[in-house]
Amino acid sequence: MDDAAAFDFIIVGAGSAGCVLANRLTANGRHKVLLVEAGGEDRNPWIHIPLGYGKLFRNPRLNWCYDGVPEEALNGRTVYHPRGKVLGGSSSVNGLLYVRGQKQDFDAWAQTGLTDWGFDGVLPYFKRSEANENGGDEWRGGDGPQPVSNATAPHPLCDAYIDACRAYGLPDNPDFNGATQEGTGYYQSTHRDGLRWSAAKSYLKPARGRANLTVLTHALTTRILFEGKRAVGIEYERHGQRQTARATREVLLSAGSINSPQLLELSGIGNPDILSRHGITTLHALPQLGENLQDHLQVRTVHESGSANTLNDQYNNLFRRIGLGLDFLFRRRGPLTVSAGYAGSFFKTRPDLLTPDIQSLFIIFSTDRMGDRLHGFSGFTASFYQLRPESTGHVHIRSADPHEPPDIWCNYLSTETDRRTNIDGLRLLRSIMDNPAMTRHRKREIEPGPDVQSDDELLVYIRATASTVYHPSSTCRMGVDDGAVVDERLRVKSIKGLRVIDCSIMPTMVSGNLNAAALMIGEKGADMVLEDNPG
Known part of the structure; x- marks a missing residue:
């Protein structure tokens, strides 16, 4: 592409929201659009x-492979944060679960003054966005792209x-995205006919034949270009060459909760103290940029099965492994078609809560950590995470080098x-796993193990083993208050021609997996961009 080529809109990041925008x-x-992605096809x-997804977990060609800084509450451990670096972004490498969150999550956003972001x-x-296998109804879409x-x-x-x-008292729930989230059942996921359907496949592929869309892969955006306080384009690096592209209307950041705040800081927007520390001149002070990071912390329990019917058993046997491949190849069925949560539940830790505060995932294999080899024994895993954590952290640049x-x-x-x-x-999940319906299939609980019983012992186990379930959000928080990074129309405060449209804009994280919400944010953000740029 010619240096300084001009477009109406430039989209940075071909993840879920970026593909929707494209x-x-x-x-x-009517609009000429450039989509820029640091990864490849x-x-x-x-x-x-x-x-x-287990094969993609630590592949640097497809994954940013980020390591966090030491977490004091996790015994000083660093936490690995995979993020998609490929067309489709994390929707191409995630666990496929489709969970929107609770109605109350979005109504709480509206109560802060973001009236257009309530559930209605x-x-x-x-x-x-949605093409649900069961068709559309009051809650679900039946003829969307995804x-x-x-x-x-x-x-x-x-x-x-x-x-x-059920024995614990949870109701059957055939649709965690329907009238209520509480209950137990099988998860739905972003697949069709046994194959993953990322945002690149559902949204971007149908648009790539359009003459008004240009897609640049292997192009790392290094900074946003400004004239005064108006965004007018980007600088990017491709095949070792620095080039620029111009945006006559808007630059749209859809680089995610890690990379969107990073790029804004590299471009001179953020906390002046942080920017000056790295020799970056402040274009516009936004002290809360990069703050308010929220994530879901996953706690796992690992069990040995007595039924020899887990994926561990199939994968660790050469002939059964071949059978897995053939079942997938010819029937598009079997364990290779399974998402990161096969069955699951949403439940409350306290009876006074109005909605569930825990999401549980059940999978038919076990491993020491995601991306590692499966255990040699017959094993399965039940895990959970707190849906609405209070803890917040941050994402900030550590140097002015965009490669850092x-x-x-x-x-x-x-x-x-x-x-x-x-x-x-953890207590409630263990009580579910100790029910006779489950124990008839289980030889023993391996982790935490029978010796871990008291509150102190449980917390020690959590600190030693818990890790992320890969749901970063809220680092470019939307709000009507002075501390917010973007306004209710996703425009960066006091900057013209620049929006953030991805999960980083969430005021607070939603009660579930983030990909469904990322698609929604892309859809709603696209409408806002078109409404504000008529003609």
């Missing part, structure tokens, strides 16, 4: 195999887990509420 902003044919075959204001965009499908087949261990949840990864500090377990909820959540 599709919607080019649909009318989504051709790796493991991207398209749902269970293949976001539900139409969730529905517009496939959302049921689990390809039930599994005896998942059925046993659901039975144990930022500091990522989640500040997990920094409040008594978070510590109490995690202890109680």
Whole structure:
């Protein structure tokens, strides 16, 4: 592409929201759009195999492979933060679960003054995005670009887990995104016919034939260009060459909760003390940029199965492993089509809560940590995370070099509420796993193990083993208050021609996985851009 080529809109980042923007902003044919992605094309075959996310977890060609700074509450451990670096972004490397969050999450946003972001204001965009296998209804969309499908087949261990949840008192819930979230059942995920459908496949691929869309891969955006306090383009690096592109209308950041604040700071927007520390002149002071980082902390329990019907058993046997491949190749069924949560539940740790504060995931394999080899024994995993943590951290640059990864500090377990909820959540999950419906399939609990019983012992276990479930949010917080980074129309405060449209704008994180909300934010953000740029 010619240096200083001009476009109406430049989108930075081809993740979930970026792919939505690229599709919607080019649909009318009137706008010339550039989509810039630091990673490459989504051709790796493991991207398209749902269970293949384990193969993508630490692949630097497809993943930013970020390491956080030491977390004091986790015994000084650093936490690994994978982020997609490929067309589709994290929707190409994630665990595929489709969970929107609770109605109350969005209504709480509206109560802070963001009146257009209440549930009634976001539900139409969730529905517009979705092509649900079961069709559309009051809650779900049936003819959108993004496939959302049921689990390809039930599994005896998942059925046993659901039975144990019922015995605990949880109701059956056939749709965690329907009228209520509480209950137990199988998860839906972003697949179709046994294959992953990332945002690159659902939104970007249909738009790539349009003459008014240019897609640049392997192009690292190094800074935003300004004339005064108006964004007018970007500088990017591609194949070792620095080039620029001009935006006659707007620059749209969809680089995610890690990279969007990083790029803004590299461009002179943020806390002046942080910018000056790295020799960057402040263009505009936004002291809260990069602050308010929220993430879901996952606590796992690992069990040895007595049924020899786990993925560990199949994968660790050469002939059964070949069978797995053939089942997927010819039938698009079997464990290779499974998302990161096969079955699950949403429940409350206290009876006075109005909505669940815990999400649980059940999977039919076990490993020491995600991306590692499966255990040699027959194993399965039940995990959980607190849906609405109070703890907040930050993302900030550590140098003026755009190739240098930022500091990522989640500040997990920094409040008594978070510590109490995690202890109680672990107790409740263990009680579910100790139900006869589950124990008839289980030889023993391996982690935490029978010796870990008291509150202090449970917290010690959590501190030693818990890790992220990869849901960073809120680092470019939306709000009507002076401390917010973007306003209710996603415009960077006091800057013209610049918006952030990704999960970093969440005022508070949603009660569930983030990909569905990222698609919604892209849809709603695209409407705002088009409304504010008529013609």
